[in-house]
Amino acid sequence: MRRLPGTDLDLSTVGFGCWAIGGQYWGDDVDDQRSVDAIHAALDHGINWFDTAPLYGYGHADEVLAGALRGRKAIIATKVGVRWDGPDAHAESHLSAARVVADVEASLVRLRRETIDLLQVHWPCQRHTPLEETLTALQGLKRAGKVRWIGLCNYNAAGLRAASDIEEIHCLQTPYNLLRREFEGDLRAATEVAGPAGGSLGVLAYEPLCRGLLTGKFRATSRFPASDLRARDDRFQGPRYLRALTIVSRMALVARRLNVPVSALAIAWLLRQPAVTAAIAGAKSPAQVQENAQAMALAQRDDVPWVDIDRIVSAYRG
Numbered sequence: 152m153r154r155l156p157g158t159d160l161d162l163s164t165v166g167f168g169c170w171a172i173g174g175q176y177w178g179d180d181v182d183d184q185r186s187v188d189a190i191h192a193a194l195d196h197g198i199n200w201f202d203t204a205p206l207y208g209y210g211h212a213d214e215v216l217a218g219a220l221r222g223r224k225a226i227i228a229t230k231v232g233v234r235w236d237g238p239d240a241h242a243e244s245h246l247s248a249a250r251v252v253a254d255v256e257a258s259l260v261r262l263r264r265e266t267i268d269l270l271q272v273h274w275p276c277q278r279h280t281p282l283e284e285t286l287t288a289l290q291g292l293k294r295a296g297k298v299r300w301i302g303l304c305n306y307n308a309a310g311l312r313a314a315s316d317i318e319e320i321h322c323l324q325t326p327y328n329l330l331r332r333e334f335e336g337d338l339r340a341a342t343e344v345a346g347p348a349g350g351s352l353g354v355l356a357y358e359p360l361c362r363g364l365l366t367g368k369f370r371a372t373s374r375f376p377a378s379d380l381r382a383r384d385d386r387f388q389g390p391r392y393l394r395a396l397t398i399v400s401r402m403a404l405v406a407r408r409l410n411v412p413v414s415a416l417a418i419a420w421l422l423r424q425p426a427v428t429a430a431i432a433g434a435k436s437p438a439q440v441q442e443n444a445q446a447m448a449l450a451q452r453d454d455v456p457w458v459d460i461d462r463i464v465s466a467y468r469g
């Protein structure tokens with residue numbers, strides 16, 4: 152567990168990401184009952200928080216999560232500010248006060264909660280809404296007891312600083328894994344942005360498995376159906392994909408020697424990076440959760456050759 156700085160939220164260092172269980176963009180094998188079983192497995196393995204968003208399955212992920220959690224205690228982090236016009240339509244950020252309030256009200260209904268533990272702005276504004284308008288609306292929701300703590304996703308260091316000058320921001324959610332390190336500079340800067348409690352902001356790392364690539368299950372010949380966003384992700388194509396697979400195979404050798412899943416080793420590496428508070432790992436099944444949850448203990452082990460792993464990671468050129 153790590154405390155999200157400046158809040159009373161003690162988060163397991165691995166959280167459960169709900170994007171895939173929304174059932175859109177992640178292929179044809181998402182099954183609601185298996186998703187419910189995965190959520191129960193997460194709780195059983197000590198994962199105590201779930202990251203969702205209205206966009207994930209256009210509300211379906213929230214409904215599956217709320218149904219699975221019935222009567223079980225868990226922290227829910229969700230998001231606001233992305234709109235879309237009908238399924239499969241282009242989604243864009245929309246951060247007017249009215250939109251933010253409407254998103255929260257709808258989320259509370261779907262999640263069957265009276266308050267949201269952590270509310271995050273999903274993307275920086277693409278519609279010229281002044282930052283003050285969005286953040287003032289969020290603080291109003293906090294004062295009304297509908298939201299407990301506030302964070303931002305996908306903001307760079309400058310955006311984060313600007314937001315923190317206006318209102319209390321507690322964390323940044325950003326993509327980060329051993330094959331995707333381009334935001335490390337922003338992360339370092341984020342940790343220098345003073346949080347409301349005088350300490351630094353928390354960092355929640357998403358996509359810790361590089362969309363499954365860091366599990367070791369893919370081969371050079373692996374293909375994805377059109378319904379899977381990885382069919383259009385250039386990290387899964389051409390020479391870049393082959394370079395990534397080389398790094399993964401080196402990680403797999405280390406994981407085999409330690410008798411741990413590659414996915415757990417990849418997430419554990421992330422948990423040891425200085426800025427990171429916790430990682431959000433997506434999963435579709437109890438077996439995937441069981442593997443990923445092992446990262447929490449693994450990150451604390453001294454018998455793991457962390458220096459060798461750093462060398463493997465540094466060899467990747469993107």
Ligand SMILES: NC(=O)c1ccc[n+]([C@@H]2O[C@H](COP(=O)([O-])OP(=O)(O)OC[C@H]3O[C@@H](n4cnc5c(N)ncnc54)[C@H](OP(=O)(O)O)[C@@H]3O)[C@@H](O)[C@H]2O)c1
Nearest residue numbers: 168169170171304357358359360361362363432433439442
């Ligand atoms: N704020 C934002 O803008 C933003 C953006 C992206 C994600 N997120 C959050 O971060 C979470 C995690 O990111 P992500 O889901 O994109 O990527 P990820 O966690 O890197 O990858 C998740 C996917 O990898 C596969 N997988 C996971 N564990 C596995 C295991 N042990 N063995 C084999 N395969 C495994 C599963 O897909 P398959 O079985 O199909 O391979 C799973 O859906 C999301 O769910 C969401 O909550 C936030």
